[in-house]
Amino acid sequence: MVTIRDVAKESGFSSTTVSIVLNDAPLARYIPVVTKKRIERAAEKLGYRPNQFARSLRSKRSHTVGVMVFDMTDPYCTLVLRGIENTLYQASYLPILTDVHNERSRFERYLEMLLDRRIEGLIVLANWLFLDINLLADLEKSSIPTTLIGCELKGDSMSSVIVDNEVGGYAALEHLHSLGHRKIAFIRGPKTLADSSPRWRGIRKCTKERGLDIDNQLVVDLPDSRDPLSSFEAGQKLTEEFIKQKREFTALLAFDDMTAFGAIRALDKHGWRVPERCSVTGFDDVAASALCTPPLTTIRQPMEAMGAGAVGIVLEGINSVLEKREVAAQHRKVAPQLVVRDSTRKAG
Amino acid sequence: MVTIRDVAKESGFSSTTVSIVLNDAPLARYIPVVTKKRIERAAEKLGYRPNQFARSLRSKRSHTVGVMVFDMTDPYCTLVLRGIENTLYQASYLPILTDVHNERSRFERYLEMLLDRRIEGLIVLANWLFLDINLLADLEKSSIPTTLIGCELKGDSMSSVIVDNEVGGYAALEHLHSLGHRKIAFIRGPKTLADSSPRWRGIRKCTKERGLDIDNQLVVDLPDSRDPLSSFEAGQKLTEEFIKQKREFTALLAFDDMTAFGAIRALDKHGWRVPERCSVTGFDDVAASALCTPPLTTIRQPMEAMGAGAVGIVLEGINSVLEKREVAAQHRKVAPQLVVRDSTRKAG
DNA sequence: GATCTCATGTAAATCGTTTTTTTAACTTGC
DNA sequence: GCAAGTTAAAAAAACGATTTACATGAGATC
Numbered sequence: 001m002v003t004i005r006d007v008a009k010e011s012g013f014s015s016t017t018v019s020i021v022l023n024d025a026p027l028a029r030y031i032p033v034v035t036k037k038r039i040e041r042a043a044e045k046l047g048y049r050p051n052q053f054a055r056s057l058r059s060k061r062s063h064t065v066g067v068m069v070f071d072m073t074d075p076y077c078t079l080v081l082r083g084i085e086n087t088l089y090q091a092s093y094l095p096i097l098t099d100v101h102n103e104r105s106r107f108e109r110y111l112e113m114l115l116d117r118r119i120e121g122l123i124v125l126a127n128w129l130f131l132d133i134n135l136l137a138d139l140e141k142s143s144i145p146t147t148l149i150g151c152e153l154k155g156d157s158m159s160s161v162i163v164d165n166e167v168g169g170y171a172a173l174e175h176l177h178s179l180g181h182r183k184i185a186f187i188r189g190p191k192t193l194a195d196s197s198p199r200w201r202g203i204r205k206c207t208k209e210r211g212l213d214i215d216n217q218l219v220v221d222l223p224d225s226r227d228p229l230s231s232f233e234a235g236q237k238l239t240e241e242f243i244k245q246k247r248e249f250t251a252l253l254a255f256d257d258m259t260a261f262g263a264i265r266a267l268d269k270h271g272w273r274v275p276e277r278c279s280v281t282g283f284d285d286v287a288a289s290a291l292c293t294p295p296l297t298t299i300r301q302p303m304e305a306m307g308a309g310a311v312g313i314v315l316e317g318i319n320s321v322l323e324k325r326e327v328a329a330q331h332r333k334v335a336p337q338l339v340v341r342d343s344t345r346k347a348g
Numbered sequence: 349m350v351t352i353r354d355v356a357k358e359s360g361f362s363s364t365t366v367s368i369v370l371n372d373a374p375l376a377r378y379i380p381v382v383t384k385k386r387i388e389r390a391a392e393k394l395g396y397r398p399n400q401f402a403r404s405l406r407s408k409r410s411h412t413v414g415v416m417v418f419d420m421t422d423p424y425c426t427l428v429l430r431g432i433e434n435t436l437y438q439a440s441y442l443p444i445l446t447d448v449h450n451e452r453s454r455f456e457r458y459l460e461m462l463l464d465r466r467i468e469g470l471i472v473l474a475n476w477l478f479l480d481i482n483l484l485a486d487l488e489k490s491s492i493p494t495t496l497i498g499c500e501l502k503g504d505s506m507s508s509v510i511v512d513n514e515v516g517g518y519a520a521l522e523h524l525h526s527l528g529h530r531k532i533a534f535i536r537g538p539k540t541l542a543d544s545s546p547r548w549r550g551i552r553k554c555t556k557e558r559g560l561d562i563d564n565q566l567v568v569d570l571p572d573s574r575d576p577l578s579s580f581e582a583g584q585k586l587t588e589e590f591i592k593q594k595r596e597f598t599a600l601l602a603f604d605d606m607t608a609f610g611a612i613r614a615l616d617k618h619g620w621r622v623p624e625r626c627s628v629t630g631f632d633d634v635a636a637s638a639l640c641t642p643p644l645t646t647i648r649q650p651m652e653a654m655g656a657g658a659v660g661i662v663l664e665g666i667n668s669v670l671e672k673r674e675v676a677a678q679h680r681k682v683a684p685q686l687v688v689r690d691s692t693r694k695a696g
Numbered sequence: 697g698a699t700c701t702c703a704t705g706t707a708a709a710t711c712g713t714t715t716t717t718t719t720a721a722c723t724t725g726c
Numbered sequence: 727g728c729a730a731g732t733t734a735a736a737a738a739a740a741c742g743a744t745t746t747a748c749a750t751g752a753g754a755t756c
Contacts, residue, residue, distance in 0.1 A: 053741080
């Protein structure tokens with residue numbers, strides 16, 4: 001390995017000067033161009049690459065941010081991660097990826113490992129979160145800029161980026177209603193999931209505004225489960241029960257895309273064609289939604305933008321810390337978007 | 349931050365002794381238990397955490413491996429990443445995740461960044477690879493243990509883990525044939541993709557063994573494209589052309605699941621019910637395959653195991669390097685598995 | 697002519713570990 | 727009584743950068 005001293009020797013200057021030139025430090029303005037050129041040429045010639053450990057040890061910077069996902073296999077993650085990666089790349093930061101598997105012990109272990117690596121910022125992707133929220137509160141102590149995606153923790157130290165669930169729930173029902181559907185089945189989210197209640201609130205808002213009645217017999221909740229795949233199975237089972245109980249409905253509003261996929265499976269099994277006999281809507285717009293047949297009408301979360309936004313907040317935070325400014329937590333709520341595909345159509 | 353010197357002061361011993369005790373270094377065997385206890389208690393009390401930069405600088409180890417993905421949005425990645433993460437976790441390594449977006453410049457930049465971080469190993473997920481293979485050959489120089497997933501580079505320095513495409517292609521066709529299908533349409537992979545030709549070879553092997561005729565009019569290739577989503581669109585378009593040309597077939601063997609989804613969309617659009625009128629098979633078993641309706645019969649790549657296997661090889665390599673043993677590249681070819689779901693059924 | 701500022705550079709301290717080398721006392725075995 | 731280990735601990739030398747403080751001469755200012 002070639003060190004800064006090798007470059008110093010090769011160029012004929014001291015390692016101090018080499019460091020100053022190569023980093024374009026403030027003092028570099030006193031250094032004549034010819035000197036700079038000579039040093040740069042020497043570094044080039046030797047293929048010098050600064051040792052990041054030494055650099056970090058001295059400067060206390062790692063140029064690294066931690067990314068903590070609660071369940072990588074949730075298809076929701078993919079695009080968010082892409083957004084995170086892309087924005088970090090442009091800022092020359094690298095992400096350390098950890099997957100908590102929704103387990104407390106893993107969360108704690110990974111958090112320690114990340115702090116040991118002196119990550120400068122942290123992004124937590126907590127969309128499908130079934131852990132004690134206190135776990136996250138612990139993060140507040142760490143004093144490194146942190147942004148939560150998909151779950152909000154009111155408070156002054158941790159930022160968050162979430163989708164406007166209420167607007168999304170409203171839009172989903174509005175879509176079905178304006179297609180003429182009046183008998184609608186609902187599969188709500190698990191009670192302990194933060195997204196569930198605002199989505200339902202949006203739905204209720206829409207029923208009130210439009211004077212739509214909801215049949216309580218047509219409303220069920222997904223069970224609590226750490227496994228995001230469970231919402232597929234539960235969606236299927238719950239829909240099947242609706243059918244077996246001979247409930248009448250022309251549309252089904254599912255908590256998320258996974259649930260919708262499960263519902264469609266159940267409907268198909270019992271000969272209810274989608275969308276002819278029953279329209280179905282989802283929420284999220286995961287990759288599969290555009291791929292399956294019929295493609296799913298759903299409420300899209302702007303996942304890539306959310307990832308990018310989270311990184312933006314964290315980078316701002318890092319800069320604030322560097323310049324010893326105060327950092328105030330930001331709470332962004334981004335608008336979802338109705339994506340009309342073929343799983344919904346006019347009633348009747 | 350509390351340093352080793354603080355622990356030394358607190359415990360009343362020198363920092364040398366503290367280091368030896370806390371790392372359980374060879375010399376620790378000369379240190380009496382009471383001393384150890386006292387030092388450990390002091391460390392505990394102060395909440396001492398060694399500075400990883402200093403440690404790495406001295407020991408030249410980073411406990412980090414690089415993960416380079418060619419396109420994160422390819423749903424193929426998810427489970428492989430899970431396998432990688434999980435295995436690294438058990439070995440107390442952390443992954444730095446990079447996404448090359450199938451772009452040469454990004455590849456080069458990221459590679460430099462990773463080498464600067466002194467990653468101890470590298471895993472390249474190159475399943476959908478449209479870059480000059482020479483790019484990968486450059487890696488050989490870096491002398492850090494590297495494993496390719498999804499693409500093989502014969503040679504002595506880089507390991508690989510790939511699926512046995514030939515066996516997979518064979519199994520897919522064998523399945524359709526044994527269901528009685530004789531008129532089968534084929535959508536092959538892009539010519540420049542490494543997987544394409546062995547899969548086709550497996551198919552040809554099966555036709556020969558079973559005396560099945562292939563109608564060349566029913567064989568088409570996916571176009572070259574960097575975007576994995578393109579195989580959905582191409583699958584749709586090519587299938588539509590088959591139909592418009594009034595070709596007769598009772599089954600369609602698609603290059604991968606994405607292609608199969610596209611094909612199903614086209615078939616559905618023209619009123620060909622799957623599987624009643626036409627059976628369809630895919631390859632990979634991405635998450636969506638089990639979720640869509642009808643669920644897709646496909647050839648599963650054991651993605652999680654492949655990720656785990658790649659990490660295993662890399663860790664072996666790291667240990668070999670540490671002990672100055674010679675490292676020989678390993679080339680593992682893992683068996684795929686036929687997963688029968690509802691997109692295929694008996695002909696006729 | 698004394699004092700300042702600027703321009704150009706270097707020596708030395710520092711970051712927080714790990715590792716090698718020393719020191720020194722205490723056992724053995726002969 | 728002494729060479730050869732063993733036990734216990736510390737001093738000092740890395741690791742490879744960055745940064746602070748200092749040195750020197752030249753020109754400007756008062």
